Amino acid sequence: MLKTRIAVLVSGGGTNLQALIDAEKSGVISSGEIVLVISDNPNAYALERAKNNSINTFVVNKKECFSQADFEQRIIDKLVSEKIELIVLAGFMKILTENFTSRYPERIINIHPSLIPSFCGEGFYGLKVHEKALEYGVKVTGATTHFVNEIPDGGKIIMQKAVEIQDGDTPEILQKRVMEQAEWIILPQSVEKVSKIIKENK
Ligand code: GAR
Numbered sequence: 001m002l003k004t005r006i007a008v009l010v011s012g013g014g015t016n017l018q019a020l021i022d023a024e025k026s027g028v029i030s031s032g033e034i035v036l037v038i039s040d041n042p043n044a045y046a047l048e049r050a051k052n053n054s055i056n057t058f059v060v061n062k063k064e065c066f067s068q069a070d071f072e073q074r075i076i077d078k079l080v081s082e083k084i085e086l087i088v089l090a091g092f093m094k095i096l097t098e099n100f101t102s103r104y105p106e107r108i109i110n111i112h113p114s115l116i117p118s119f120c121g122e123g124f125y126g127l128k129v130h131e132k133a134l135e136y137g138v139k140v141t142g143a144t145t146h147f148v149n150e151i152p153d154g155g156k157i158i159m160q161k162a163v164e165i166q167d168g169d170t171p172e173i174l175q176k177r178v179m180e181q182a183e184w185i186i187l188p189q190s191v192e193k194v195s196k197i198i199k200e201n202k
Pocket of ligand 1: 011012013014015016017046090091111112113124125126129179183
């Protein structure tokens with residue numbers, strides 16, 4: 001049976017993309033293959049990671065698009081031409097509207113660096129999530145994978161993993177711990193889980 005064709009959307013460093021690439025190599029992901037990496041940021045280091053692993057890349061710079069609809073359409077056109085079946089948002093920092101998300105019901109996975117429904121939604125991304133968690137004083141945080149719908153961070157949860165906050169944590173220290181202990185584990189596992197379902201239903 002043919003593997004599920006996966007596109008990973010990125011904006012920055014791409015450590016979650018790296019975790020996915022490593023998981024494909026080690027066999028944690030066996031039902032899907034990453035065939036495309038799309039970035040809205042032409043300078044994202046994630047693009048280098050893709051190139052180093054011979055994965056096709058595509059850049060859609062929002063500043064060069066006429067509108068949000070145009071930005072989304074350029075991405076959709078590429079996804080369609082590459083016959084993508086599963087989209088993974090791995091540190092993708094742009095919001096996608098219903099026009100985009102409704103085309104791929106339960107076919108877009110996002111990783112968010114907190115235990116949803118805490119510290120999520122518009123304005124909560126990257127380091128800011130950890131700043132807010134420390135500011136609030138929670139003792140446990142973590143990461144969540146979920147399907148993407150029209151509500152930011154509002155789709156059905158796939159997996160969650162808790163991570164303890166320690167005395168003296170800075171947002172940077174906490175971000176690293178959440179990545180190592182939660183994100184890089186549950187994102188590949190979630191991608192395999194959904195890839196398998198898609199593959200078996202072909
Ligand atoms: C990750 O912590 C990811 O969970 C977060 O941005 C970081 C990207 O790092 N995503 C969000 O905040 C989405 N709302 P990476 O580029 O090294 O994977």
